[in-house]
Amino acid sequence: MKVSEMGEFRLIELLTKIAEGGQDKKPTRRQQLVIGIGDDAAAWRSDASLNLATTDCLVQGVHFTMEMTPWKELGWKSLAISLSDIAAMGGVPRYVLVSLGLTGDTEVDNVADLYRGMIELGNQFGVAIIGGNISDAAIVFISTTVLGSAAGQNNILTRSAAIAGDRIAVTGSLGAAAAGLEMLKQKMPLDTETGDPLRQAFLHPHPRIVEGQLLAEQGVKAAIDISDGLITDLNHLCQASRVSARVEIDCIPIHPAAKKAFGDRSLEMALSGGEDYELLFTASEDVIHKVNKSCPVTAIGEVVADKTGKVTLADSKGRPYKPTVAGWQHFVARG
Amino acid sequence: MKVSEMGEFRLIELLTKIAEGGQDKKPTRRQQLVIGIGDDAAAWRSDASLNLATTDCLVQGVHFTMEMTPWKELGWKSLAISLSDIAAMGGVPRYVLVSLGLTGDTEVDNVADLYRGMIELGNQFGVAIIGGNISDAAIVFISTTVLGSAAGQNNILTRSAAIAGDRIAVTGSLGAAAAGLEMLKQKMPLDTETGDPLRQAFLHPHPRIVEGQLLAEQGVKAAIDISDGLITDLNHLCQASRVSARVEIDCIPIHPAAKKAFGDRSLEMALSGGEDYELLFTASEDVIHKVNKSCPVTAIGEVVADKTGKVTLADSKGRPYKPTVAGWQHFVARG
Numbered sequence: 301m302k303v304s305e306m307g308e309f310r311l312i313e314l315l316t317k318i319a320e321g322g323q324d325k326k327p328t329r330r331q332q333l334v335i336g337i338g339d340d341a342a343a344w345r346s347d348a349s350l351n352l353a354t355t356d357c358l359v360q361g362v363h364f365t366m367e368m369t370p371w372k373e374l375g376w377k378s379l380a381i382s383l384s385d386i387a388a389m390g391g392v393p394r395y396v397l398v399s400l401g402l403t404g405d406t407e408v409d410n411v412a413d414l415y416r417g418m419i420e421l422g423n424q425f426g427v428a429i430i431g432g433n434i435s436d437a438a439i440v441f442i443s444t445t446v447l448g449s450a451a452g453q454n455n456i457l458t459r460s461a462a463i464a465g466d467r468i469a470v471t472g473s474l475g476a477a478a479a480g481l482e483m484l485k486q487k488m489p490l491d492t493e494t495g496d497p498l499r500q501a502f503l504h505p506h507p508r509i510v511e512g513q514l515l516a517e518q519g520v521k522a523a524i525d526i527s528d529g530l531i532t533d534l535n536h537l538c539q540a541s542r543v544s545a546r547v548e549i550d551c552i553p554i555h556p557a558a559k560k561a562f563g564d565r566s567l568e569m570a571l572s573g574g575e576d577y578e579l580l581f582t583a584s585e586d587v588i589h590k591v592n593k594s595c596p597v598t599a600i601g602e603v604v605a606d607k608t609g610k611v612t613l614a615d616s617k618g619r620p621y622k623p624t625v626a627g628w629q630h631f632v633a634r635g
Numbered sequence: 636m637k638v639s640e641m642g643e644f645r646l647i648e649l650l651t652k653i654a655e656g657g658q659d660k661k662p663t664r665r666q667q668l669v670i671g672i673g674d675d676a677a678a679w680r681s682d683a684s685l686n687l688a689t690t691d692c693l694v695q696g697v698h699f700t701m702e703m704t705p706w707k708e709l710g711w712k713s714l715a716i717s718l719s720d721i722a723a724m725g726g727v728p729r730y731v732l733v734s735l736g737l738t739g740d741t742e743v744d745n746v747a748d749l750y751r752g753m754i755e756l757g758n759q760f761g762v763a764i765i766g767g768n769i770s771d772a773a774i775v776f777i778s779t780t781v782l783g784s785a786a787g788q789n790n791i792l793t794r795s796a797a798i799a800g801d802r803i804a805v806t807g808s809l810g811a812a813a814a815g816l817e818m819l820k821q822k823m824p825l826d827t828e829t830g831d832p833l834r835q836a837f838l839h840p841h842p843r844i845v846e847g848q849l850l851a852e853q854g855v856k857a858a859i860d861i862s863d864g865l866i867t868d869l870n871h872l873c874q875a876s877r878v879s880a881r882v883e884i885d886c887i888p889i890h891p892a893a894k895k896a897f898g899d900r901s902l903e904m905a906l907s908g909g910e911d912y913e914l915l916f917t918a919s920e921d922v923i924h925k926v927n928k929s930c931p932v933t934a935i936g937e938v939v940a941d942k943t944g945k946v947t948l949a950d951s952k953g954r955p956y957k958p959t960v961a962g963w964q965h966f967v968a969r970g
Contacts, residue, residue: 307963309871335687338875339794340723340859341689343785350669353678353765355732359772387677397690399734399778404966430688436965437694439773443734445690445780450678459674477878536644541672549777604807630643633738 321420324353326433342430348449354385357443371410373503375417378442383507388525390516393448413629443568455516457523462541464605466582474549476501476555477572505577525582532627547601550616574628581634639739658753676884678766685785689720692778703869706745708838710752713777718842719912723860725851728783730765736772790851792858797876799940801917804932811836811890813908840912858916864909867962882936887950909963
């Protein structure tokens with residue numbers, strides 16, 4: 301059945317049932333939902349003293365195509381990108397509101413899958429869908445707004461707290477999402493061992509919620525998630541902190557499957573590909589050492605005292621490196 | 636300059652400046668913004684014990700066309716529709732996050748106007764823009780998520796609290812928004828006195844924030860805002876409350892300009908037109924009498940003990956009335 305045959309109100313009823321049936325019933329710690337989906341607004345009690353909110357959006361034809369993206373993965377990813385922003389604050393995500401644009405010929409089953417993907421990820425972190433909106437539209441878009449709070453001691457990670465002398469580090473490895481996108485676009489016939497992690501990295505990213513909280517707990521102050529690409533996001537962090545950065549490209553943890561599938565191109569994917577949703581952060585050598593005991597991170601450079609917010613790259617021999625591909629920026633064609 | 640010439644990051648910078656420059660600097664009562672626009676998430680301190688959140692969206696080609704809607708009005712309305720949902724809970728709006736889809740050929744000046752429209756309305760109610768997202772898209776869409784809290788005694792208005800025997804009432808008058816849309820679509824040459832209020836009603840709706848809080852304070856329990864049309868929204872309220880409703884059509888406060896411009900058609904506009912953003916509520920005769928002392932409302936019918944959630948209409952002589960136009964429902968053509 302298509303959504304144009306079902307109509308908005310029955311579709312909302314169906315999605316409410318899926319959300320209420322599929323979501324963990326565990327009472328969220330110290331928070332209590334008073335009104336969930338179905339009223340004019342959601343309502344909840346909270347004793348959080350520092351609240352967080354962020355919004356992000358996936359748009360058909362820009363972030364995804366229907367050919368390349370199964371609906372359940374689309375749901376997962378549409379929540380993952382907002383959760384990643386809460387991770388970059390070191391916060392605890394609690395609730396999500398979903399603003400959905402759908403074409404009338406969309407299959408109801410597909411919309412149900414979209415919700416199932418969101419619920420699956422939400423359940424991993426105790427995040428409940430508490431509201432939303434569905435609108436007819438000429439393209440599909442999914443905008444998610446995640447609400448949360450600071451963890452434990454109210455320490456949060458900001459873009460503006462980097463200081464000269466800090467080391468720069470990242471969680472996980474980079475380049476796999478861009479490699480996955482390229483693989484899907486070109487329909488590259490990779491072996492399962494190489495293709496699977498790349499596909500997963502692009503369609504099924506894991507927001508670093510636990511890692512973000514650990515960073516905040518261990519005394520890290522400055523972080524951003526890598527959505528637009530390492531260089532671009534480091535640039536954002538430097539500009540917000542009024543510092544600059546030097547990155548040693550030979551230290552960058554390129555995802556092994558990206559390296560295997562794309563060879564030398566994988567460095568550009570790691571530098572400018574974006575959508576890895578790893579955390580990029582700065583801290584003293586000591587703090588990074590402490591973090592590394594419970595969460596593997598890789599130091600890739602250092603923060604320098606130059607207010608212009610520049611990012612410079614060099615190899616291990618100190619030779620400057622100039623990337624040939626720009627990071628992601630909406631409205632601007634990639635170089 | 637077009638947004639494709641400016642790029643996402645400079646556009647965000649510009650809009651941040653407009654928001655920070657244009658927004659009232661008064662510290663929001665009992666709340667304190669720690670991080671606004673420009674980080675991965677916004678952060679604020681709050682001692683609210685009952686929080687509210689709602690999201691709504693305007694989509695090009697569905698809710699508006701560029702020909703009929705100036706950008707500043709589009710900004711105003713995109714915030715108004717979410718504020719109206721907070722009004723329908725009797726709540727206090729605090730913050731808004733904006734998820735924007737724009738085509739690359741959009742003029743930067745127009746996006747600035749869109750923000751100015753939002754800021755103008757936000758300032759009226761102490762609502763600050765604290766975050767957002769901008770994405771390239773084949774159409775323009777504006778999704779707003781408003782965060783707030785319950786007023787005073789934590790009384791909130793819900794859709795599910797109507798009880799048999801309650802009177803049904805509305806704030807303001809109805810039908811002007813639908814009349815305004817019709818006037819704009821048909822380019823009807825109305826005199827200023829008639830045309831202006833209709834145009835304003837459609838493009839520049841006033842969310843009933845103050846009225847909603849007053850209703851909650853005076854003991855009203857059940858309310859919804861009229862966005863899809865009186866009958867449709869009353870139907871939602873009845874279904875959520877497991878009651879039915881009888882409406883006397885001769886009591887409906889049809890907007891005088893709608894009546895003047897459209898004669899008998901104005902009744903259908905009031906019943907099914909939608910987008911009036913007035914509050915529809917139920918309460919005892921006594922409570923409505925109390926409310927009426929500080930806020931003019933009109934009783935239009937009563938809640939009856941029938942769990943099927945039906946809405947029946949009759950004229951003052953008790954003759955049944957059947958509307959010929961269905962209320963607004965996405966994906967479904969209007970009857």
